Amino acid sequence: xxxxxxxxxxxxxxxxxxxxxxxxxxxxxxxxxxxxxxxxxxxxxxxxxxxxxxxxxxxxxxxxxxxxxxxxxxxxxxxxxxxxxxxxxxxxxxxxxxxxxxxxxxxxxxxxxxxxxxxxxxxxxxxxxxxxxxxxxxxxxxxxxxxxxxxxxxxxxxxxxxxxxxxxxxxxxxxxxxxxxxxxxxxxxxxxxxxxxxxxxxxxxxxxxxxxxxxxxxxxxxxxxxxxxxxxxx
Numbered sequence: 001x002x003x004x005x006x007x008x009x010x011x012x013x014x015x016x017x018x019x020x021x022x023x024x025x026x027x028x029x030x031x032x033x034x035x036x037x038x039x040x041x042x043x044x045x046x047x048x049x050x051x052x053x054x055x056x057x058x059x060x061x062x063x064x065x066x067x068x069x070x071x072x073x074x075x076x077x078x079x080x081x082x083x084x085x086x087x088x089x090x091x092x093x094x095x096x097x098x099x100x101x102x103x104x105x106x107x108x109x110x111x112x113x114x115x116x117x118x119x120x121x122x123x124x125x126x127x128x129x130x131x132x133x134x135x136x137x138x139x140x141x142x143x144x145x146x147x148x149x150x151x152x153x154x155x156x157x158x159x160x161x162x163x164x165x166x167x168x169x170x171x172x173x174x175x176x177x178x179x180x181x182x183x184x185x186x187x188x189x190x191x192x193x194x195x196x197x198x199x200x201x202x203x204x205x206x207x208x209x210x211x212x213x214x215x216x217x218x219x220x221x222x223x224x225x226x227x228x229x230x231x232x233x234x
Contacts, residue, residue, distance in 0.1 A: 006133065016056045017055065017056070025063075029059075047074055048060055048061075060072070062087070079120065083171055086109055087103075091103035092105075107167075112171055115184065134160060134164060135161075144160055147159045157213075157216075162220040164224060181230070185230055188231065188233065190233055195211055196211060216232075
């Protein structure tokens with residue numbers, strides 16, 4: 001997704017696709033999957049995943065009738081669907097060609113969904129997806145210049161992350177904050193293995209990304225969301 005909505009593509013691209021289907025019942029969801037299987041898509045061992053030419057496609061159903069307390073019960077799997085209610089009203093439509101238009105989660109909502117996904121499965125790819133957005137968000141937006149927090153001018157290297165956090169506020173509720181702020185706080189720990197692994201992956205010949213760079217950007221992302229009680233432990 002970021003490579004379609006951000007001017008700077010991610011260094012590592014995924015072959016996976018995540019699709020949310022707005023349905024009223026799980027029977028309707030199963031009917032859609034059956035139709036895709038009839039067209040040549042293949043099932044996988046994961047109940048909500050299908051494949052096409054060895055590429056994974058996660059099909060997640062969503063609707064008020066099949067979700068309780070932001071949790072989707074899908075066969076034997078529990079999945080958090082925090083933020084999904086905004087997908088139908090806040091998506092950005094991208095034209096791939098004359099026949100194909102796709103509705104994508106805007107970048108602020110995407111990062112919120114990724115933070116929730118990390119809480120579910122603790123996968124480095126979710127943290128990496130957020131971090132790319134923290135670096136590349138609004139790079140040509142005049143709002144990143146001269147940003148202040150509590151009367152202090154922000155470091156320009158942290159301004160995009162802070163601005164992304166501010167733009168994410170429209171999707172936040174008190175319930176989401178209570179669920180996700182502890183997740184971000186745990187990531188900010190100096191011993192956070194996900195950040196340590198991410199720092200290794202981000203190294204290249206031209207730019208040195210340190211563990212502290214990553215922690216600072218995630219910290220200012222949280223502060224931008226209004227989570228001023230976050231701590232950067234040393």
